[in-house]
Amino acid sequence: MQPIISINNLSKTYSNGYEALKNINLEIVEGEILALLGPNGAGKTTLISIICGIVAASQGSITVSGFDTVSDYRQTRRLIGLVPQELTLGAFEKVSNTLRFSRGLFGKKPDNTYLETLLKDLSLWDKKDSMLMRLSGGMKRRVLIAKALSHEPSVLFLDEPTAGVDVKLRKDMWTLIERLRESGVTIILTTHYIEEAEAIADRVGVISNGELLLVENKEVLMHELGAKRLIIELNSAIQKIPASLKTWELDLAGNGRQLVYTYDPHNKPTGIRDLLNAANEAGLQLDDIRTTQSSLEDIFINLVHAQP
Amino acid sequence: MNFRAIKVIYKYEMLRAWETLLQSFISPVISTSLYFVVFGSAIGSRIQQVEGVPYGAFIVPGLMMLVLLTQSVSNASFGIFFPKFTGTIYEIMSAPLSFFEILLGYVGAAATKSLIIGLIILVTAGFFVPLQIAHPVWMTMFLVLTCISFSLLGFIIGLWADNFEKLQLIPMLVITPMVFLGGSFYSVDMLPPVWQTVTLFNPVVYLISGFRWSFFEVSDVSVGLSLAMVLVFLGICLLIVWWMFKTGYRLKQ
Numbered sequence: 340m341q342p343i344i345s346i347n348n349l350s351k352t353y354s355n356g357y358e359a360l361k362n363i364n365l366e367i368v369e370g371e372i373l374a375l376l377g378p379n380g381a382g383k384t385t386l387i388s389i390i391c392g393i394v395a396a397s398q399g400s401i402t403v404s405g406f407d408t409v410s411d412y413r414q415t416r417r418l419i420g421l422v423p424q425e426l427t428l429g430a431f432e433k434v435s436n437t438l439r440f441s442r443g444l445f446g447k448k449p450d451n452t453y454l455e456t457l458l459k460d461l462s463l464w465d466k467k468d469s470m471l472m473r474l475s476g477g478m479k480r481r482v483l484i485a486k487a488l489s490h491e492p493s494v495l496f497l498d499e500p501t502a503g504v505d506v507k508l509r510k511d512m513w514t515l516i517e518r519l520r521e522s523g524v525t526i527i528l529t530t531h532y533i534e535e536a537e538a539i540a541d542r543v544g545v546i547s548n549g550e551l552l553l554v555e556n557k558e559v560l561m562h563e564l565g566a567k568r569l570i571i572e573l574n575s576a577i578q579k580i581p582a583s584l585k586t587w588e589l590d591l592a593g594n595g596r597q598l599v600y601t602y603d604p605h606n607k608p609t610g611i612r613d614l615l616n617a618a619n620e621a622g623l624q625l626d627d628i629r630t631t632q633s634s635l636e637d638i639f640i641n642l643v644h645a646q647p
Numbered sequence: 648m649n650f651r652a653i654k655v656i657y658k659y660e661m662l663r664a665w666e667t668l669l670q671s672f673i674s675p676v677i678s679t680s681l682y683f684v685v686f687g688s689a690i691g692s693r694i695q696q697v698e699g700v701p702y703g704a705f706i707v708p709g710l711m712m713l714v715l716l717t718q719s720v721s722n723a724s725f726g727i728f729f730p731k732f733t734g735t736i737y738e739i740m741s742a743p744l745s746f747f748e749i750l751l752g753y754v755g756a757a758a759t760k761s762l763i764i765g766l767i768i769l770v771t772a773g774f775f776v777p778l779q780i781a782h783p784v785w786m787t788m789f790l791v792l793t794c795i796s797f798s799l800l801g802f803i804i805g806l807w808a809d810n811f812e813k814l815q816l817i818p819m820l821v822i823t824p825m826v827f828l829g830g831s832f833y834s835v836d837m838l839p840p841v842w843q844t845v846t847l848f849n850p851v852v853y854l855i856s857g858f859r860w861s862f863f864e865v866s867d868v869s870v871g872l873s874l875a876m877v878l879v880f881l882g883i884c885l886l887i888v889w890w891m892f893k894t895g896y897r898l899k900q
Contacts, residue, residue, distance in 0.1 A: 391737075391740075391741040392741050393740045394899060395899050413743040414743075416742060419741070421737065423737050427734035427737060428733075429733065429735060431666065439655070440659055441738060443652060444651075444656075444744065445743060446649045446652055446743060447651070486738070
């Protein structure tokens with residue numbers, strides 16, 4: 340499938356010498372939700388700012404729907420909507436007026452029917468005549484999304500859309516993002532919440548220190564990189580792991596009542612059967628056995644910490 | 648050209664002025680009236696005529712320039728500085744807009760506001776002193792060129808300033824003294840010879856002189872030179888703005 344956004348050898352060095360992005364190559368497929376995951380200062384915002392035209396790249400190129408973001412900026416920007424991280428809104432304007440302003444900036448004719456649908460979709464219709472300064476934080480966030488969608492873009496960038504919002508609003512935001520994707524919008528969101536990427540993304544890109552460490556389908560990523568853990572619940576606590584179980588490099592947890600065996604499910608045999616036999620022979624009384632899959636968080640931490 | 652975008656920026660800026668009617672339009676009228684009371688009546692009653700023009704009328708062009716210059720600079724600088732300060736500039740920067748279109752929206756609105764204020768002051772002055780405009784076309788030309796040039800200067804200041812102090816610095820420490828010392832309330836001929844020479848280095852002198860000529864046909868320097876100086880100033884401002892946009896100065900990192 341033809342990518343809607345193609346980033347080639349992109350680098351950014353700020354005037355103070357700080358290298359924010361290092362040779363980024365990335366293709367974003369139409370209709371997907373891509374989560375760019377990374378700690379603060381990783382380069383996520385710089386990356387989307389360059390795509391949107393707010394920051395100039397030092398090197399490399401980007402195309403959106405085949406158009407270059409520098410030489411064909413009018414075409415590319417018309418296709419893109421951006422929701423910034425900060426609640427950057429005026430204070431004294433009305434909600435409906437600020438949306439009309441945003442739509443006009445993108446050269447679109449006023450369309451009151453679309454405006455009404457958009458405001459209703461974002462549960463803002465009853466606030467259309469309210470001044471921006473009178474809105475709550477959650478509503479302001481929704482107004483920013485409405486502004487970004489006011490010109491009917493094909494690609495929506497959400498920069499940390501749920502930073503500092505409560506759990507309910509975060510869940511509402513996820514539902515909204517899913518709905519937008521269903522309407523055909525390609526969504527790229529930056530986040531440092533692993534659970535967010537895990538909950539809504541199709542693909543996950545991990546950025547750290549300006550480098551794109553990997554981009555992978557979420558399920559594939561968890562399957563390929565995700566180790567599994569076998570947790571053996573013991574009937575009674577033990578002080579130390581029996582020497583006969585040394586081969587499995589177990590961890591003692593749960594105040595001496597759990598033995599944890601970390602293994603790669605793709606390596607056969609996994610060693611589970613031998614471990615259980617050995618535990619039995621060592622005289623350990625087993626109460627329960629369960630397995631857990633590594634979360635995206637574990638994968639993320641491993642990747643970021645593995646960086647030199 | 649993205650005409651719709653230019654229109655929405657222009658409308659937004661004009662609306663902002665309309666919503667702050669008191670500050671935007673009424674306060675210049677009040678301060679101008681005060682100038683007429685102080686300079687026109689109190690002091691003017693002791694100065695009969697300057698170059699054959701009653702003092703009250705003589706100060707009208709200078710007073711208009713004083714307000715036009717300060718208003719153009721403050722309107723345009725604040726117009727672009729405020730979105731930078733609040734962060735809403737991201738929307739302008741990520742829209743399909745050329746820098747020239749951004750300029751047309753902001754500077755166009757600032758210049759229009761100044762023009763309206765200038766005309767209001769002219770009408771207000773008519774209530775205090777009998778006015779004559781010898782060359783209305785030249786007057787309009789000087790008025791429009793001044794509004795555009797100093798709105799451009801304001802736009803440059805707004806782009807350059809990264810805090811409120813810098814935003815006020817040039818208007819307060821450079822422009823206001825230049826206008827006061829540029830012959831707003833006196834003729835350059837009234838100064839001692841040394842200061843007459845020094846004052847010719849002040850570009851505002853040429854502006855006020857040319858503008859005053861369009862009213863009363865009296866001037867400190869020739870009208871051709873005045874017009875040339877305004878055009879040179881306009882050209883310099885355009886060059887600076889062009890460079891700022893080309894390099895993304897203070898807008899694009």
